[in-house]
Amino acid sequence: MPFYSQDDFYKQYLKMITNIIILSVLICISLSFWIVSMTASTYYGTLRPISPCRWLFSILIPLMIASRGFKKRSLDHGGAIGGLLVGFILTVANYSFFSALLMFFITSSKLTKWKGEVKKKVDSEYKEGGQRNWVQVFCNGGVPAELALLYMIENGPGEIPIDFSKQYTASWMCLSLLGALASCAGDTWASEIGTVMSHEPRLITTWEKVPVGTNGGVTIVGLISSLLGGTSVGVAYFISQLIFVNDLDISAPQWPIIVFGGMAGLLGSVIDSYLGAIMQYSGLDTRTGMVVNHQTEDTKHISGKPILDNNAVNLFSSVVIALLLPGLAWGVWPRG
Numbered sequence: 001m002p003f004y005s006q007d008d009f010y011k012q013y014l015k016m017i018t019n020i021i022i023l024s025v026l027i028c029i030s031l032s033f034w035i036v037s038m039t040a041s042t043y044y045g046t047l048r049p050i051s052p053c054r055w056l057f058s059i060l061i062p063l064m065i066a067s068r069g070f071k072k073r074s075l076d077h078g079g080a081i082g083g084l085l086v087g088f089i090l091t092v093a094n095y096s097f098f099s100a101l102l103m104f105f106i107t108s109s110k111l112t113k114w115k116g117e118v119k120k121k122v123d124s125e126y127k128e129g130g131q132r133n134w135v136q137v138f139c140n141g142g143v144p145a146e147l148a149l150l151y152m153i154e155n156g157p158g159e160i161p162i163d164f165s166k167q168y169t170a171s172w173m174c175l176s177l178l179g180a181l182a183s184c185a186g187d188t189w190a191s192e193i194g195t196v197m198s199h200e201p202r203l204i205t206t207w208e209k210v211p212v213g214t215n216g217g218v219t220i221v222g223l224i225s226s227l228l229g230g231t232s233v234g235v236a237y238f239i240s241q242l243i244f245v246n247d248l249d250i251s252a253p254q255w256p257i258i259v260f261g262g263m264a265g266l267l268g269s270v271i272d273s274y275l276g277a278i279m280q281y282s283g284l285d286t287r288t289g290m291v292v293n294h295q296t297e298d299t300k301h302i303s304g305k306p307i308l309d310n311n312a313v314n315l316f317s318s319v320v321i322a323l324l325l326p327g328l329a330w331g332v333w334p335r336g
Contacts, residue, residue, distance in 0.1 A: 050092060050157050058098075062087030065102070074109040078134035086141035090177075093148035094159055096240035097177055101144065103236035104185045107229065111192035118196050139311040140184045143318050147177040159244040161251035165335050172326040178237055178257065179264040179325030180318040182230035186265025187272045187314060189229030194222030203303055204270070205277045211284060213291035214302050215310075216277025223266065230265015234258040253334045260329050264321050272317040280313060281306040 062084050070080040083105070091098040138145075155170045162171045194201065201217030203210045210217045238257045241248065248254065276282075283299035285292050292299055295306065308316070 058088050058092035073131050076131045076133050079132045079137045082134040082137035086145045089145045090148045093152045095244050096237045099236040099240040100181045100233045103233050104181050108188040115196045135311050139315040143180040144177045147173050161245050163252040175326040175329050176322040180322040182233040182261045182264035183268025183318045183321040185229040185233045186226035186269040190222035190226035190269045193225040194219050197221045204273045211291050214282045215280040216273050218273050226269030227262050227266045231262035234261020264325050268317050268321045275313045279307040280304045
């Protein structure tokens with residue numbers, strides 16, 4: 001039987017109490033969504049209230065996924081709580097949002113852990129298991145969560161087809177959210193696959209060869225991976241539309257969701273790489289031979305300036321794609 005000191009006992013006790021308090025707060029927040037929805041629906045008579053089944057599903061499923069991610073070390077403690085909150089907001093707003101988020105989380109977690117022993121040799125900041133903290137969760141999921149809240153204010157919770165001729169504002173927000181998630185997925189797929197399978201990346205601003213792991217380095221494999229990453233999110237969203245939307249037969253075609261998901265993944269990765277090349281510091285540590293993101297007396301500058309970190313770059317690129325994608329789609333989306 002293991003021996004616990006008094007300090008260890010107090011730490012475990014404090015952690016348990018903290019978890020109980022946080023879970024209670026999250027339940028209160030989720031209940032407030034339900035109460036506000038019912039009140040708004042009663043007052044205005046136009047918004048759909050959150051049904052008990054939707055509310056329960058939006059609590060239990062994200063809770064199960066966040067708990068599993070924590071046990072599998074895909075998320076740390078703060079990341080699990082942040083993921084639970086983002087997951088609840090997206091799920092209660094639209095099941096298609098949840099499917100897109102789930103596809104991003106599962107594929108990104110698997111790819112981050114894939115060939116970890118190889119990534120340790122080239123990435124000085126690689127974490128065992130690829131754990132994501134709350135900052136990374138909100139940089140990837142904060143924009144989608146905000147868009148999901150705006151979607152509920154505009155349309156109420158529920159699934160609708162993307163159709164600019166009938167649901168202009170809601171369609172705009174749906175594609176913005178899809179673009180943000182697809183952009184993050186594309187960047188993750190590009191970095192996780194490209195780091196392992198490519199050996200001669202080129203800096204996107206100068207096209208010079210740079211070491212593997214350099215911010216702003218791109219490869220053909222990485223670009224193709226980013227396209228596939230965004231496409232996977234688009235496919236998840238599209239399948240959910242087929243399952244949960246009832247009036248697809250009188251709406252605009254939904255298959256462009258897949259195309260624009262792939263486009264968002266590719267463009268998001270390119271923008272992320274460009275920002276990384278000019279606004280993230282990359283240097284070669286002469287002692288370890290690894291690329292590092294901070295300057296020391298033993299590093300040789302490769303590219304970029306120490307203005308943004310990786311999380312900020314991810315956030316900026318997802319915001320740009322969220323703003324651009326609906327405008328690109330509006331002009332060419334088939335009309336119902």
